[in-house]
Amino acid sequence: xxxxxxxxxxxxxxxxxxxxxxxxxxxxxxxxxxxxxxxxxxxxxxxxxxxxxxxxxxxxxxxxxxxxxxxxxxxxxxxxxxxxxxxxxxxxxxxxxxxxxxxxxxxxxxxxxxxxxxxxxxxxxxxxxxxxxxxxxxxxxxxxxxxxxxxxxxxxxxxxxxxxxxxxxxxxxxxxxxxxxxxxxxxxxxxxxxxxxxxxxxxxxxxxxxxxxxxxxxxxxxxxxxxxxxxxxxxxxxxxxxxxxxxxxxxxxxxxxxxxxxxxxxxxxxxxxxxxxxxxxxxxxxxxxxxxxxxxxxxxxxxxxxxxxxxxxxxxxxxxxxxxxxxxxxxxxxxxxxxxxxxxxxxxxxxxxxxxxxxxxxxxxxxxxxxxx
Amino acid sequence: xxxxxxxxxxxxxxxxxxxxxxxxxxxxxxxxxxxxxxxxxxxxxxxxxxxxxxxxxxxxxxxxxxxxxxxxxxxxxxxxxxxxxxxxxxxxxxxxxxxxxxxxxxxxxxxxxxxxxxxxxxxxxxxxxxxxxxxxxxxxxxxxxxxxxxxxxxxxxxxxxxxxxxxxxxxxxxxxxxxxxxxxxxxxxxxxxxxxxxxxxxxxxxxxxxxxxxxxxxxxx
Numbered sequence: 001x002x003x004x005x006x007x008x009x010x011x012x013x014x015x016x017x018x019x020x021x022x023x024x025x026x027x028x029x030x031x032x033x034x035x036x037x038x039x040x041x042x043x044x045x046x047x048x049x050x051x052x053x054x055x056x057x058x059x060x061x062x063x064x065x066x067x068x069x070x071x072x073x074x075x076x077x078x079x080x081x082x083x084x085x086x087x088x089x090x091x092x093x094x095x096x097x098x099x100x101x102x103x104x105x106x107x108x109x110x111x112x113x114x115x116x117x118x119x120x121x122x123x124x125x126x127x128x129x130x131x132x133x134x135x136x137x138x139x140x141x142x143x144x145x146x147x148x149x150x151x152x153x154x155x156x157x158x159x160x161x162x163x164x165x166x167x168x169x170x171x172x173x174x175x176x177x178x179x180x181x182x183x184x185x186x187x188x189x190x191x192x193x194x195x196x197x198x199x200x201x202x203x204x205x206x207x208x209x210x211x212x213x214x215x216x217x218x219x220x221x222x223x224x225x226x227x228x229x230x231x232x233x234x235x236x237x238x239x240x241x242x243x244x245x246x247x248x249x250x251x252x253x254x255x256x257x258x259x260x261x262x263x264x265x266x267x268x269x270x271x272x273x274x275x276x277x278x279x280x281x282x283x284x285x286x287x288x289x290x291x292x293x294x295x296x297x298x299x300x301x302x303x304x305x306x307x308x309x310x311x312x313x314x315x316x317x318x319x320x321x322x323x324x325x326x327x328x329x330x331x332x333x334x335x336x337x338x339x340x341x342x343x344x345x346x347x348x349x350x351x352x353x354x355x356x357x358x359x360x361x362x363x364x365x366x367x368x369x370x371x372x373x
Numbered sequence: 374x375x376x377x378x379x380x381x382x383x384x385x386x387x388x389x390x391x392x393x394x395x396x397x398x399x400x401x402x403x404x405x406x407x408x409x410x411x412x413x414x415x416x417x418x419x420x421x422x423x424x425x426x427x428x429x430x431x432x433x434x435x436x437x438x439x440x441x442x443x444x445x446x447x448x449x450x451x452x453x454x455x456x457x458x459x460x461x462x463x464x465x466x467x468x469x470x471x472x473x474x475x476x477x478x479x480x481x482x483x484x485x486x487x488x489x490x491x492x493x494x495x496x497x498x499x500x501x502x503x504x505x506x507x508x509x510x511x512x513x514x515x516x517x518x519x520x521x522x523x524x525x526x527x528x529x530x531x532x533x534x535x536x537x538x539x540x541x542x543x544x545x546x547x548x549x550x551x552x553x554x555x556x557x558x559x560x561x562x563x564x565x566x567x568x569x570x571x572x573x574x575x576x577x578x579x580x581x582x583x584x585x586x587x588x589x590x591x592x593x594x
Contacts (some may be wrong), residue, residue, distance in 0.1 A: 284477075286500065286528075288459050288507030320529050322507045331529040355535045362530055362539075 014183040016070070018176050019122070023066040026119045030062055030112055037108040044106050045096045054093035058112060061086050065120045079120045083132055086116040091139045100149035102140045103158055110140050110161075114169045122176060129173055133166045213254055221247050242340070245311035249275045253303055263291055268303045269319055269330070276310040281317055281334075283310070289323030298367050301346045302330045305363035312336035312361070324369075331364040381491040384410035384422035387453070388431045392476075396426060396453075399480040406487060415439045419446030423491045424471070426483070429454035429461065437464050444469025444565040449490045453483070462504040466558055469565030475500040493567075493574040495555035503528035505554060514557035523550035549580065556581055 038045070038055055045051035065082050068074035093109035094102055101107055117132040140158065144150045224240075224247055227233035233240045249272045256271035257264070266287055273283040294302070306319050313334035322329045329350075338354035340361060351364045383406055387393050393411045400406045409422050415436045417425065425443065427450050429435055440450050452465035455476040462473045471490035474483050475498065482498045489496035497505070506516075506524040516524070519540075526536040527547070537544045556575040559568040575581045 286457070286503055288503045288528075289509060318529070318531065320503060322503060322525060322528065324507060325509055329525060333530050351539070353539070355530075355532075355538065360530075360535075362535065364529065 015180050018179060019069050022119050022122060022172075022176070023070060026062065026115045027066070029115050030058060034058075034108045034112055037106070041106040044098050044101075046098065047096060050092060050096040054089045054096070054109065057089045058086060058093075058109070058116070061089070061116065062119075065116070069119065069122070074120070074123065076124060079124055080128065083117055083120045083128075086113050086120070087132060087135055087139070089113075090136060094139065094143050097143075099147040100144070100154075102143040102147070102149075103154065103161055110136060111165045114165055118169050118173050122173065126170075126173065126177070129170065133162075133169065137162055137166070209258065216250075216254065221251065242312055245275070245279065246308060249307045249311050253300075253307060257296060257300070263287075265291055265294055265299050265302060265328075265330070266321065268299060269306060269321070272303060272307045272310050273317070273319060276313055276317060281310070281313045281315060283313075283317045283319065285319040285321075287321035287323075289321075291321070291323045291328065292369055294328065294367065298348070301348045302328065302365050302367055304346060305349055305352060305365050306330060306332035308340055309334045309336060309361050309363050312340040327369055328367045329364060330366075331362070333360055333362045335359065336361045379405070381406050381424060381487065382409045382422040383407070383487060384412075384417060384425045386412055386415055386417065386425065386431070387428035388413045389428075392428065396483070399483060400487070402480075403484050403488075406484070417443075419443055419448040421448070424449045424451060424487050426451050426453050426487070427470075429465065430456060435461070437461070437468050440465060440468035440470050441563075441565075444567045447566040447570075449493070449567055449570075451483075451486050451490055457500050457504075459504050459507060462501055463508060463510065466501075467562045469563075469567045471567055471571065472496050472498070473501045473504075474498050493570040494578070495552045495559075495571060495575070497524070497527070497551050497555045499528050499531045501555075502551065505558065512561045514561050516554050516557065517550075520550045520554040520557075523547050524554050527551055552580055 034055065038051060042048065042051075061082050065074065065079075068078065090109040090113035094107075097104070097106055103110065113136045114133055117129050117136070121129045121132065137158075141150070144154055144158070224233070224243060228235060228240075228244075235241065235244075252271040252275050253268050256268045259267060261267040266285070269285060273285055277283050309332040310317050310319075313336050315335055317332060317334040320329075320331045338361065346365075348365045348367055349363070350366045351362070353362050354360075355362050383400060385393050385396050385408060387396070397408050397411070400408060410417065413431065415427065415431055425448055427436065427440065427443075429437060429452050437452075440452065443450050450470045452462075452470040452473045453476060454461065454465075454473070457475045465473050471493075472486040472495070474486050478498050478500060482496075486496045486498065502524040506521055506528060522540065523536060526539060527533060530536060530539075533544050533547050533551075537547045540547060552575075556571060559571045559575075572581075576583055
């Protein structure tokens with residue numbers, strides 16, 4: 001998992017926590033407080049079926065809205081539709097109150113619609129919630145006016161109520177959004193920093209890699225080319241030719257080293273085999289067992305022996321790779337003169353021998369795999 | 374090694390006539406072997422010949438399942454294929470083939486494999502040796518260090534003489550290690566008359582002792 005994705009998960013979890021909190025608040029509000037109010041004033045509502053029906057309809061809206069919100073499946077359209085339905089149901093509920101009770105002790109739906117708005121419109125622009133709250137207040141004012149109960153006391157009660165409940169709802173909405181935005185910003189900044197760091201590391205690696213290759217070319221290949229150009233080295237000399245063949249194979253391996261392939265070891269061996277095949281050497285490459293991931297340095301050393309032998313092979317070469325849970329064994333058997341293995345073999349080399357009777361060179365390197373924990 | 378003195382009959386199934394003719398030419402240089410059937414279809418009657426050389430890929434279809442049927446009826450089969458993937462070699466042996474010879478391994482290996490199979494004796498080509506030593510399957514038998522080394526070096530060098538010199542033992546001993554490793558593979562997986570015959574012959578030859586092959590008995594139950 002990349003840092004970016006991990007940070008994104010943190011932001012999503014944060015938003016989820018806010019949403020869960022919201023669902024709990026609105027749930028307790030409606031199923032607890034509203035239910036209590038409706039039951040307590042049951043005798044006063046007329047018709048009772050409308051009061052019960054609107055309570056039930058709001059419950060359905062609550063369940064649907066909460067489920068969609070928690071599953072991150074609440075689209076803007078659905079949210080607005082459900083909010084409008086809540087507003088309408090609230091108005092229907094008001095119709096069942098006794099006259100003048102739109103903001104009285106028997107009133108329950110007005111505040112609930114506001115909280116529903118917070119729940120449903122949390123991911124929407126703030127003005128949508130404000131619109132809902134204004135419309136909700138307008139409905140209450142409308143009912144009070146229709147009942148002829150819009151006196152001074154009612155107006156001041158209404159103002160107080162609007163200021164407190166709508167104020168709290170808007171504040172809650174505002175804070176939740178601030179928190180979410182903060183989390184998102186933090187996430188984006190962290191991801192940006194991680195990205196920058198990763199890019200810097202990659203750049204450094206590429207740079208180091210280029211330096212290494214350049215260094216190699218400077219030390220090994222340049223003197224050879226310079227010698228040939230200045231005619232100090234004779235291309236007809238078999239030693240010069242073998243040196244050229246080895247360096248050609250090393251260069252091919254060097255460039256194959258950074259290729260993205262499923263089996264880099266085999267890829268590098270094939271690159272060396274390819275150079276030998278161009279000289280007319282018949283090469284067989286066989287590999288059995290599942291190769292583990294090998295560090296570049298290990299691959300470099302495992303390939304070195306076969307590379308030297310391939311460059312010296314006269315007509316045939318057999319390369320084999322066997323991977324077991326214990327080790328990775330690379331071997332090369334070629335028809336070549338014994339002086340090829342004068343170069344000191346590395347620590348992974350098990351055996352580098354000239355089989356006089358078989359008149360062939362036989363090189364074996366072995367990398368002990370780490371024991372499986 | 375293969376010490377048979379009697380004549381051996383061979384059937385060849387391959388979907389390429391040129392391969393059949395090539396195999397016939399190879400085998401004709403060996404007086405003990407006579408080819409009694411050639412064909413492109415795998416639906417031969419078991420017992421058609423002492424040894425059946427079967428191309429694993431007939432008209433684009435792998436016929437490893439047919440080895441199971443033939444081996445169950447006691448027909449000795451040598452899997453002969455240009456495909457040398459580990460899975461294919463192991464499945465052929467598991468199905469009850471006496472041996473596996475890669476098409477690029479040449480005449481000597483095929484002739485040796487045929488003569489060995491006719492006597493229910495194991496013969497492991499370098500390719501098959503590489504497959505066995507690289508096997509990390511759950512049911513692979515426990516091989517001794519010498520057996521593993523002999524298989525690995527036989528795979529690497531294709532010369533038992535070179536392996537013998539490097540191990541500091543005789544060529545015969547190298548061959549014993551390789552054959553013992555192969556016989557251990559006849560004890561794992563599903564049973565087949567061809568595997569039982571190979572084990573029986575291995576005991577008779579003193580290659581393994583009956584105590585060493587309890588694995589076969591338990592697998593049979």
